Amino acid sequence: MAKVVVMDHPLIQHKIGVIRNIETGTKDFRQTISEIAMLITYEATRNLPLSDVEIETPICKTVAKALKGKKMAIVPILRAGLGMVDGVLAMIPAAKVGHIGLYRDPETHDPVEYYCKLPADCEEREVFVVDPMLATGGSSAAAIQMLKDRGCKKIHFMCIIAAPEGVKRMQDEHPDVDIYIGALDEKLNEHAYIVPGLGDAGDRIFGTK
DSSP states (O other): OOOEEEOOOHHHHHHHHHHHOTTOOHHHHHHHHHHHHHHHHHHHTTTOOEEEEEEEOSSOEEEEEEEOSOOEEEEEEETTTHHHHHHHHHHOTTOEEOEEEEEEOTTTOOEEEEEEEOOTTGGGSEEEEEOSEESSSHHHHHHHHHHHHTTOOOEEEEEEEEOHHHHHHHHHHOTTSEEEEEEEOSEEOTTSOEESOOSOHHHHHHTOO
């Protein structure tokens, strides 16, 4: 079973309090989402392998550490996942970015793919799937399955707010995927919104509500 990591860093917890607040406007909400994504990336990349490389400082030659040939990709789930991309890229600027779009079938409520554009060599990359909210887990689990169907093997999932129901579904369907969570909330309500949550992340990022 892969690991589930819930962040306890004071900076992350403070910033999550900011985005939960109904008084936080679009500009500050968008900026804070990006900052939280940056901080979660720090934790999610903790175990990337390193190699020794010889370099020369202004003083002398020495051996430094460098990421060991790891090619990475960031894949946001549209549209709210876009709000996390800049924060992740600030930490791993060489990563390539793919996009996955899903909508919910009005009758079956199952996720349906409407867009998928990935780096050509995505199956060779360490992939970080990002979406601010992990509610039912339906879209996230479907997105990860899409990646696996296209040959991706090393996949991580990063979100800011999660419900226990979504975490369970992810673990049941993708026990090999590490999950990094900013805050684990109480439950889903009857409309499948996370409680206490922060409302609709996409609407609040893009100011469409």
